[in-house]
Amino acid sequence: MSTLLIKNGTIVNEGKVFKADIFIENEIISKIDTQITVAADKVIDASGLHIFPGVIDDQVHFREPGLTHKGNIASESKAAIAGGVTSFIEQPNTVPNAVTQEILEEKYQIAANTSYANYSFMMGGTNDNLDEVLKTNPRNVAGIKLFLGSSTGNMLVDNEEVLEKIFSSTKMLIAVHCEDEQTIRENLEKAKEEFGDDIPVTQHPVIRSAQACYKSSSKAIELAKKTGARLHIFHISTGIETELFRNDIPLEEKMITAEVCVHHLYFSDEDYKTKGNFIKWNPAVKSATDREKIWEALLDDRIDVIATDHAPHTLEEKSQQYSQAPSGGPLVQHSLITMLEFAKAGKISLEKVVQKMMHNPAILFKIEKRGFVKEGFFADLALVDLNSQKWTVTKENVLAKCGWSPLEGVDFTTKVESTVLNGKLVMENGVISEERFGQRLLFNR
Structure with a gap:
């Protein structure tokens, strides 16, 4: 079993914006609460960050x-x-x-x-x-x-x-x-x-x-x-x-x-x-x-x-x-x-x-257990800094294979810092893991 604890983030979910911790066991969000203190394999301090599905x-x-x-x-x-x-x-x-x-x-x-x-x-x-x-x-x-x-x-x-x-x-x-x-x-x-x-x-x-x-x-x-x-x-x-x-x-x-x-x-x-x-x-x-x-x-x-x-x-x-x-x-x-x-x-x-x-x-x-920050759902999360240092889209930071973007030259003060996929920290502080944890989506129908 792998566990991940995300502390002090501001969650945006189902029409609400609130501060809480998120405890993830294996692929699933097992608990959302204030001041979760359980031991975890990895702890992320999300102070100053917003957590989105x-x-x-x-x-x-x-x-x-x-x-x-x-x-x-x-x-x-x-x-x-x-x-x-x-x-x-x-x-x-x-x-x-x-x-x-x-x-x-x-x-x-x-x-x-x-x-x-x-x-x-x-x-x-x-x-x-x-x-x-x-x-x-x-x-x-x-x-x-x-x-x-x-x-x-x-x-x-x-x-x-x-x-x-x-x-x-x-x-x-x-x-x-x-x-x-x-x-x-x-x-x-x-x-x-x-x-x-x-x-x-x-x-x-x-x-x-x-x-x-x-x-x-x-x-x-x-x-x-x-x-x-x-x-x-x-x-x-x-x-x-x-x-x-x-x-x-x-x-x-x-x-x-x-x-x-x-x-x-x-x-x-x-x-x-x-x-x-x-x-x-x-x-x-x-x-x-x-x-x-x-x-x-x-x-x-x-x-x-x-x-x-x-x-x-x-x-x-x-x-x-x-x-x-x-x-x-x-x-x-x-x-x-x-x-x-x-x-x-x-x-x-x-x-x-x-x-x-x-x-x-x-x-x-009707996607099964995704799209929400919710207990019992897959832990697919984006941790975002809404007040990042200004940065600009350039050919050098575009990851698409084609190597360009229609937004080149546009300045942003918002940045995706980390991404969690199926309970795994697949991008941390802008660095993407070479391990792949993508799963085939299933549908409730």
């Missing part, structure tokens, strides 16, 4: 297998641990696409051997793999992922009959990327007519427009209501889409939920002038007005989860002209501290950050 990022692309020149499960999960992200749910558009149970299980095997963090992988749906989708085990797979806009890879589901069949046939959570492909193609043709081969990146939110997002997400919601499917819409990027979601019932009762990514809360279309392709994401970063409406929906609980859509590409790939440069960027290392800086600025409370990044992903995916 480990972040659960419900949407990442760690690029393995097939795209490992951009990143792999080891490199990106290590960046996650550095950012206080203890669990991730990875997407199926790797190479080959995870659209059979055999390929999906191969990804789990890679993670079992190499992941620094807890892991789960989405099963991918296509126009012709319903039989494979229906074999998915709800106990140990996070959900089904459908691309209703082609985004990255060849996983566009555009056969409406197939789509309805998937929605009707599974009780598992169906997560969707919503952008209307026809609208995007028409907008792209207009941009080509106007600009030729050298389309400026400022056209990205015009091509992948608010209309394209709304048309797709409203259609998905309509289908979910018709079929009774459990629908989760990834990366909301427009103000108009926020009107599609409810906040008048508890999260546990919602059949339709929504996620926003850090970059859609941080950047606006004005930033294309300085950041260019480095903030090229699908869906696109849109106007400052869209951003404010997304913030409103996040704060009033129409939007349920904050994630990253962490999707690294090489500097060389991102440095191409707009039409060739891929969409996506690395954010998993800096998601928590970015949201905590917003909290320090009064934009959101610490309690709300924890609700959206830790509690709610655990609730809506």
Whole structure:
């Protein structure tokens, strides 16, 4: 048996901020109380630090297998641990696409051997793999992922009959990327007519427009209501889409939920002038007005989860002209501290950050015994200094394999000092252990 005692920290959990000690036996939090005095194998003095549940990022692309020149499960999960992200749910558009149970299980095997963090992988749906989708085990797979806009890879589901069949046939959570492909193609043709081969990146939110997002997400919601499917819409990027979601019932009762990514809360279309392709994401970063409406929906609980859509590409790939440069960027290392800086600025409370990044992903995916600082739960914790010395994001301190960040040059006065994973101190004072204790996530369903 191994034991860990964390003393004098300020815990943020379930809407409360309070000082307490945490006693951990093996993987589990066994006691939370003031002045715990039992002997332990290791004692951490967390005076001056805030203790958060480990972040659960419900949407990442760690690029393995097939795209490992951009990143792999080891490199990106290590960046996650550095950012206080203890669990991730990875997407199926790797190479080959995870659209059979055999390929999906191969990804789990890679993670079992190499992941620094807890892991789960989405099963991918296509126009012709319903039989494979229906074999998915709800106990140990996070959900089904459908691309209703082609985004990255060849996983566009555009056969409406197939789509309805998937929605009707599974009780598992169906997560969707919503952008209307026809609208995007028409907008792209207009941009080509106007600009030729050298389309400026400022056209990205015009091509992948608010209309394209709304048309797709409203259609998905309509289908979910018709079929009774459990629908989760990834990366909301427009103000108009926020009107599609409810906040008048508890999260546990919602059949339709929504996620926003850090970059859609941080950047606006004005930033294309300085950041260019480095903030090229699908869906696109849109106007400052869209951003404010997304913030409103996040704060009033129409939007349920904050994630990253962490999707690294090489500097060389991102440095191409707009039409060739891929969409996506690395954010998993800096998601928590970015949201905590917003909290320090009064934009959101610490309690709300924890609700959206830790509690709610655990609730809506029904993750077993994670997402809370709670007795009987796995000890996944982030110990954070909210008043650290100022430090700057640079290429040198980015751990993602791609070696860059859209937040380069940004100053932070918030720092993840240590991370606990399954009761093990996997990062202490910024130094990450080379031992790996990541576990496959399980789901109460």
